Amino acid sequence: MNDPLKSNRKAELLSTQVEHIDITSFDARPIIDAMGKMSFTSRDLARATGIYNDMLSDKDCTVFLVIAGSTSAGGCMDLYAELVRNNMVDAVVATGATIVDMDFFEGLGHKHYQALEVPDDDTLRSLYIDRIYDTYIDEDDLQNVDHTIFEIAESLEPKPYSSRAFIREMGKYLVKHGKKENSLVKLAYENDVPIFCPAFVDSSAGFGLVKHQVDAMKAGKPYMVLDAIADFRELTQIKIEAGVSGLLMVGGGVPKNFIQDTVVCAEILGHEDVDVHKYAVQVTVADVRDGACSSSTLQEAASWGKVNTxxxxxxxAEAGSVMPLLASDAYHREHWKKREPRRWAKLFDQ
Known part of the structure; x- marks a missing residue:
């Protein structure tokens, strides 16, 4: 940005970084215990936390962390990373924005900023600042992510990849070039926790992947592609191998439906003995009256043969306000210390 006035204004708006909450720094058990004696959402949260702890204490249970929405940008990014670091989740299903625009973005050294002042959005556009409610991202930094995804795609053998396989390459990249230790993508790579993004291209990654494909087509060369069917097959394979499973879902949308559908897919593949997801927790603000997937209750999912009622x-509740309590409680109850790592990513090693 060549205009000094605009540069100064941009620096003013991007002056206060979002600080991600550290669930290890406080013990939420007394709060959750007290909420269990209350009513309404407080008691719901206490029961949900208890169910998550049951997942962790069940030696046979594979735990799927399912994320949609912008909680990573809003301050929960390190929370999710700690769940991976401490063997509290075994696989992740998330939106591309969660994995690429937020976690990988910060893994490269970029930051999210608090929008302490919100001028009109046309002004933000002129300054190359993107807004997520009351959070800012520097568009120049986000375009660096686009180009990094392009660079990774260019380095790969031109063949089909599931999103899991491509995100594993992103984790490998962060091990070599990353600027942040507490990255979900990096930690998942190091701990063999597979990450699936069923709508991966609907994120900053899409721009880099389109450029990779267009450049290759112009040059008459082959190119790598994402195989969405492989995503579904691989995730279903984990469900088949896992047996007992639990879902910790933040938001809804495509990730929620995708992981729940693995039970149905397993049946279609002839595995009629595969159980529905035994445990399920969802945190959402979606209104059940619109009939959408994000808002559909877990009781409703039972009618489709997906979860145990x-x-x-x-x-x-807004997930950023309750997930820190749930995760801190589970961390300090320490059931994770007795769990064997599942390392489901190794299932796909060739």
Whole structure:
């Protein structure tokens, strides 16, 4: 940006970084215990936390972390990373924005900023500042992510890849070139926790991948492609191998439906003995009256043969305000210390 006035204004707006909450720095167990004696959403959260702890204490349970929405940008990024670091989740299903625009973005050394002042959005556009409610991103930094994804794609053998396989390459890249230790993508790579993004191209990654494909087509060369069917097959394979499973879902949308559908897919593949997801927790603010996937209750999912109605809990709350309590409680109860790492990523090693 060549205009000094605009540069100064941009620096003013991008002056206060979002600080991600550290669930290890406080013990939420007394709060959750007290909420369990209350009513309404407080008791729902306490029960949901108890169910998550049951997942962790069940030696046979594979835990899927399912993320949609912008909680990573809003301050929960390190929370999710700690769950991976401490063997509290075994696989991740998320939106491309969560994995690429937020976590990989910060893994490269970029930051999210608090929008302490919100001028009109046309002004933000002129300054190359992107807004997520009350959070800012520097568009120049985000375009660096686009180009890095392009660079990774260019380095790969031209063949089909599941999103899991491509994100693993992103984790490998961060091990060599990353600027942040507490990256979900990096830690998942190091701990063999597979990450799936069923709508991966609907993110900053899409721009880099389109450029990779267009450049290759112009040059008459082959190119790598994302195989969405492989995503579904691989995730279903984990469900088949895992047996007992639990879902910790933040938001809804495509990731929620994708992981739940693995039960149905397993049946279609002839594995009629595959159980529904035994445990399920969802935190959402979506309104159930619109009939959408994000808002559909876990009881409703049972009618589709996806989850067990006996051990499920909906929590209708903004996830950034309750997930730190749930995760801190589970961290300090320490069931994770007795869990064997599943390392499901190794299932796909050739």
């Amino acid at each position: 006996a051990i499920e809990q909906m929590v209708f």
